[in-house]
Amino acid sequence: MGRVAGKKLFSIMALCAMIGLLLLPIVVSLPSLAIGADAPDAVKKEGAATVEKGRDVYYKTEGIVVGAPAPKTVDGPRDYPRYNFESRVLLWFANQQHLYYGSFVLAVPIFCMVIEFMGVVTKDKAMSKRYDQLAHDFIKISLTAYSLTAILGGILIFTFLTLYPAFFGYLSSIFRPVMHIYALMFVAESGTLYIYYYGWDKMTDGFLKWIHLSMSVVLNVIGTLLMFLANSWIGFMMSPAGVDEQGRYLGNIWHVIHTALWNPLNVHRILGNMAFGGGVVAAYAAYKFLASKTDEDRAHYDWMGYIAMALGVAFLIPLPFAGYWLMREVYAYRQQMGITLMGGLLAWLFIIQATMIGILFLSTNYYLWQALGRMRGAEKYQRYIKYLVFVLCCGFLVFITPHTIVMTPAELKAMGGQQHPVLGNYGVMSAKNGGINVIITTTILSFVWYMRGNKVSTVSWSKFGNIFMGVFFGCAYVNIIWLAIYGYYIPANVRVGLSVPQVATTLSCLFFMFPLNAAMMKGAKQMGAIEWGKISVRSQYALIMLATAFTWMMGLMGYIRSSVRLFWHVNEIMRDNSPWAYTHTVGFAANMISFNVLFFWVSILFVFWLGSLGMKKAPVEVKAGVPGGAPQPAGGH
Amino acid sequence: MKALMSVAALIGAAGILLLAAMTVGIVPSNTVRLLEGYMPVQVVFELILFVAGFTGISYMMAAMGMAFPRFWQGILMWTFVILYLKFRIYPPIPFSVRAMYGAVSLVCVFMWVSANEEDWKKFKQPIMNVLDAKTGGIRILRYAYLIILPLLIGGFSYNAMVPKSEEPIELRTVHPAPPASTKVHGKTYTLQTSQNPYRVNLEGKYDQDYSNAMTVEQGMGRLMKPNANPWDKDAQGYLKYVREGGEIFYQNCHFCHGDNLNGRGLHAFAFNPIPANFTDPGTIAQLQETFIFWRVSKGGIGLPNEAAPWASVMPPWEQHLTVDEIWKVVLFEYWHTGYYPRTWD
Numbered sequence: 001m002g003r004v005a006g007k008k009l010f011s012i013m014a015l016c017a018m019i020g021l022l023l024l025p026i027v028v029s030l031p032s033l034a035i036g037a038d039a040p041d042a043v044k045k046e047g048a049a050t051v052e053k054g055r056d057v058y059y060k061t062e063g064i065v066v067g068a069p070a071p072k073t074v075d076g077p078r079d080y081p082r083y084n085f086e087s088r089v090l091l092w093f094a095n096q097q098h099l100y101y102g103s104f105v106l107a108v109p110i111f112c113m114v115i116e117f118m119g120v121v122t123k124d125k126a127m128s129k130r131y132d133q134l135a136h137d138f139i140k141i142s143l144t145a146y147s148l149t150a151i152l153g154g155i156l157i158f159t160f161l162t163l164y165p166a167f168f169g170y171l172s173s174i175f176r177p178v179m180h181i182y183a184l185m186f187v188a189e190s191g192t193l194y195i196y197y198y199g200w201d202k203m204t205d206g207f208l209k210w211i212h213l214s215m216s217v218v219l220n221v222i223g224t225l226l227m228f229l230a231n232s233w234i235g236f237m238m239s240p241a242g243v244d245e246q247g248r249y250l251g252n253i254w255h256v257i258h259t260a261l262w263n264p265l266n267v268h269r270i271l272g273n274m275a276f277g278g279g280v281v282a283a284y285a286a287y288k289f290l291a292s293k294t295d296e297d298r299a300h301y302d303w304m305g306y307i308a309m310a311l312g313v314a315f316l317i318p319l320p321f322a323g324y325w326l327m328r329e330v331y332a333y334r335q336q337m338g339i340t341l342m343g344g345l346l347a348w349l350f351i352i353q354a355t356m357i358g359i360l361f362l363s364t365n366y367y368l369w370q371a372l373g374r375m376r377g378a379e380k381y382q383r384y385i386k387y388l389v390f391v392l393c394c395g396f397l398v399f400i401t402p403h404t405i406v407m408t409p410a411e412l413k414a415m416g417g418q419q420h421p422v423l424g425n426y427g428v429m430s431a432k433n434g435g436i437n438v439i440i441t442t443t444i445l446s447f448v449w450y451m452r453g454n455k456v457s458t459v460s461w462s463k464f465g466n467i468f469m470g471v472f473f474g475c476a477y478v479n480i481i482w483l484a485i486y487g488y489y490i491p492a493n494v495r496v497g498l499s500v501p502q503v504a505t506t507l508s509c510l511f512f513m514f515p516l517n518a519a520m521m522k523g524a525k526q527m528g529a530i531e532w533g534k535i536s537v538r539s540q541y542a543l544i545m546l547a548t549a550f551t552w553m554m555g556l557m558g559y560i561r562s563s564v565r566l567f568w569h570v571n572e573i574m575r576d577n578s579p580w581a582y583t584h585t586v587g588f589a590a591n592m593i594s595f596n597v598l599f600f601w602v603s604i605l606f607v608f609w610l611g612s613l614g615m616k617k618a619p620v621e622v623k624a625g626v627p628g629g630a631p632q633p634a635g636g637h
Numbered sequence: 638m639k640a641l642m643s644v645a646a647l648i649g650a651a652g653i654l655l656l657a658a659m660t661v662g663i664v665p666s667n668t669v670r671l672l673e674g675y676m677p678v679q680v681v682f683e684l685i686l687f688v689a690g691f692t693g694i695s696y697m698m699a700a701m702g703m704a705f706p707r708f709w710q711g712i713l714m715w716t717f718v719i720l721y722l723k724f725r726i727y728p729p730i731p732f733s734v735r736a737m738y739g740a741v742s743l744v745c746v747f748m749w750v751s752a753n754e755e756d757w758k759k760f761k762q763p764i765m766n767v768l769d770a771k772t773g774g775i776r777i778l779r780y781a782y783l784i785i786l787p788l789l790i791g792g793f794s795y796n797a798m799v800p801k802s803e804e805p806i807e808l809r810t811v812h813p814a815p816p817a818s819t820k821v822h823g824k825t826y827t828l829q830t831s832q833n834p835y836r837v838n839l840e841g842k843y844d845q846d847y848s849n850a851m852t853v854e855q856g857m858g859r860l861m862k863p864n865a866n867p868w869d870k871d872a873q874g875y876l877k878y879v880r881e882g883g884e885i886f887y888q889n890c891h892f893c894h895g896d897n898l899n900g901r902g903l904h905a906f907a908f909n910p911i912p913a914n915f916t917d918p919g920t921i922a923q924l925q926e927t928f929i930f931w932r933v934s935k936g937g938i939g940l941p942n943e944a945a946p947w948a949s950v951m952p953p954w955e956q957h958l959t960v961d962e963i964w965k966v967v968l969f970e971y972w973h974t975g976y977y978p979r980t981w982d
Contacts, residue, residue: 335829335925335979336814343812343923358741362748369752385752390688393745394681397738403919404811407731409804409909415728417900418811418910419917422726423734425677428919485678488918491849491977538751572817586808 011203011211018192018218054244059255067173067249070574071166079166080578087163088580089592094159096555096596098152105149106223107277108142111311113216120209134304138281139197141611146193148607167569174249174256175233182229189226192219228266235262238565239333240573247573260333264326271319276550278312283547284608286540298533305543306371313364317510320357320436321503328496341564347404348586349560356553358396361439363546365392368446370539376528378453392442399435401426433499434484437506441476444509448517455524465520469513479505551600555593642696649690660724671727680726707759711750718742809948813940819931821955828927833964835878845980848875853975882969885962898973910948915974922976929967
């Protein structure tokens with residue numbers, strides 16, 4: 001009894017320590033945050049004559065100048081020291097690898113939190129252990145990747161310092177307090193992660209398990225805040241605020257952090273990280289599935305792949321909407337930037353991005369259709385898949401139609417002008433919004449089919465429920481397509497606003513149809529068990545495709561976001577005067593992204609291998625009945 | 638179900654025959670026309686009809702005991718899409734887009750034929766038969782493939798790589814990115830925040846909603862609203878400025894941009910590309926008014942470096958028109974096309 005009480009005390013103390021670590025950077029930074037308020041007094045003491053006021057380029061507020069102007073760099077060893085190689089490409093590589101790993105180590109603890117929570121609330125003891133084991137295995141992989149993230153972060157900073165000293169000097173002069181908070185947050189993240197990981201076996205049951213779960217919440221809060229702080233730097237580079245036209249800091253650190261694009265970037269990145277993490281884990285499971293030699297292992301990795309895919313896709317579904325919001329804010333911030341991205345210089349990269357998004361959803365749907373194959377009784381849905389393919393195909397074709405078409409002058413002449421009467425209509429946002437919403441709604445429909453694959457509803461209102469669901473989805477499609485067409489006939493600001501009802505329609509399918517389906521399937525008659533492991537190998541390639549497409553798309557979007565600044569280090573504040581202040585060709589960018597993707601996958605395989613060296617074996621009692629005894633989350637796909 | 642499928646099969650068969658006849662010229666190629674302005678919806682609708690038709694034909698054949706092999710279903714479906722894109726849609730779609738559409742269609746056909754194990758087995762059966770080559774005839778077929786496939790691939794590769802005399806592909810940007818601000822007649826205009834001074838209500842205040850209510854309506858063509866006639870002698874404010882803008886347009890711009898602002902003016906076809914078609918939803922409808930103001934003022938020569946290749950010979954109209962005249966022309970272009978300039982409120 002005394003030992004248990006001691007453990008409880010220890011656990012609570014550990015949790016308090018974590019919260020303390022979380023609050024530490026904020027407490028330490030309080031004087032720094034107040035610099036904006038203190039600075040005027042300090043300046044006043046030196047005499048009124050020295051006070052110089054500046055106007056915030058974004059907030060348009062007046063503030064007292066407390067920083068130096070942005071340096072006017074010149075090409076040479078002082079501002080741009082270099083090797084016999086393009087410095088920008090070196091920085092690109094270091095940055096991208098750090099981002100890949102950073103995203104992974106931020107996403108996996110969130111996964112662990114969700115999976116551990118599922119384990120805690122699941123009544124089935126065997127399943128509970130299995131979830132717990134899965135979460136533990138992943139945090140272990142995350143631990144190895146965490147070290148690599150820190151190393152890559154160091155490499156990135158050294159690359160900045162040695163190749164872009166003037167730019168980094170300016171950035172750190174503006175973000176001085178934020179960078180210190182960031183460093184302290186990193187310490188807090190590390191401490192919390194280690195306590196969380198090493199405390200796993202000490203806190204296995206009851207109250208202690210809840211304490212442990214709370215630690216994962218604290219860990220993820222710290223991780224998310226870390227990411228938000230890092231986002232403030234890139235937000236500042238794209239849409240600077242808190243400085244005057246010369247780039248002089250005006251003393252308000254909140255203005256510098258809270259730029260026009262900070263919040264959209266935060267939302268987009270957190271969703272992106274989660275979907276990316278899900279993809280990587282699913283690909284890992286797929287690889288292990290394909291390499292498995294026993295039915296037991298195949299069942300385990302099939303299940304793992306499914307869980308990771310489902311979690312990843314849960315965040316993938318809202319991701320295009322977050323992206324849309326980000327682009328809307330970009331347009332609202334600078335029309336010039338928006339046009340460069342979507343209609344001008346970088347438009348073709350956006351088409352590639354649309355293609356990647358389409359591939360993600362197509363892969364997801366394909367996986368789900370394949371997954372129907374491991375359920376007995378799901379055959380009734382399979383003959384309708386061709387219609388889903390057609391709908392997806394139409395949505396995809398519209399979504400990837402380019403606005404800027406690549407063509408020879410002869411084709412241009414044959415077309416009779418720059419605008420094609422069909423493609424011109426598909427190539428604009430109104431149609432594309434319709435396209436992507438159709439794709440997402442179809443993905444939701446595939447999920448609903450999967451969830452009811454091997455079941456027959458026994459509720460008295462099942463016929464009504466089925467008709468209602470059919471009508472609901474039908475109306476959703478009609479509404480999405482109708483709004484897409486209607487968008488051509490109304491002012492642009494209203495048209496942009498139409499995305500709200502379109503998104504609402506799609507999300508209502510998700511939020512109303514899932515619970516309705518779950519209610520209908522409560523106590524449903526099982527036509528057959530889910531035979532984990534008995535899924536086609538094509539499904540596993542779909543998972544690998546999902547992850548690869550995601551990694552590639554992340555690299556692409558990072559490049560697009562960065563290159564939209566064109567020849568600016570900090571947009572309209574600090575000009576890039578290095579010899580590399582030009583935009584790469586599409587081909588070079590694609591090759592570079594592919595190289596980054598390849599490097600990441602090779603290195604992450606190494607991390608997985610390291611992680612697998614100390615991987616615990618799954619509990620015997622759980623594995624005993626595989627495939628029948630393998631996880632059968634019949635009620636909770 | 639059977640009746641429904643019979644109707645679908647009938648539509649499918651009739652549609653395919655009609656399309657084939659139109660393509661080879663047995664019946665006039667404009668028997669079923671694609672209507673300008675409705676083409677995008679019409680194309681999707683036609684594809685839906687064809688898919689329904691194919692499904693019906695397939696169902697009927699299976700019901701009659703003559704099931705069409707899944708392998709050939711997939712191949713024919715994809716071939717149909719490729720031919721439809723190539724021969725049905727006019728003006729012709731550039732190859733780059735057809736290639737994208739073709740690749741996506743191929744992936745979708747693959748997803749269809751491999752969606753479940755049974756279909757996948759059916760689909761790959763003919764391929765496996767050829768690879769296994771259990772009979773003499775199939776063995777010959779296998780050898781034929783062994784020779785023909787590398788030749789085909791080699792031929793395509795050669796054709797792709799061989800130097801050609803045609804002009805190279807251009808990755809031209811339709812909307813060159815504008816600068817943050819532009820200086821016209823000595824005054825600097827911030828493109829993000831500037832407004833057209835003539836987009837005003839009767840009280841002389843800037844009013845987007847008021848002017849939007851006055852633009853022509855889009856329907857079957859573009860119709861002027863009865864109470865919003867700029868050529869009415871009593872027209873005041875916004876409508877008067879539209880009329881003045883129209884006069885400037887027809888004195889200076891219509892030679893290239895056309896009477897109907899569709900880029901098909903008297904001199905248009907001397908250029909490649911022809912001037913911008915303002916009636917297309919992808920041009921001025923997507924842009925802020927200040928963007929048009931900047932483009933008109935600075936012309937082709939004023940385009941930024943990143944907008945290359947420029948391929949625009951529009952003169953810098955600031956050398957010929959006043960600022961007020963440029964704003965009025967812009968006002969007229971939006972009024973005449975029935976589009977609303979992009980705003981962010």
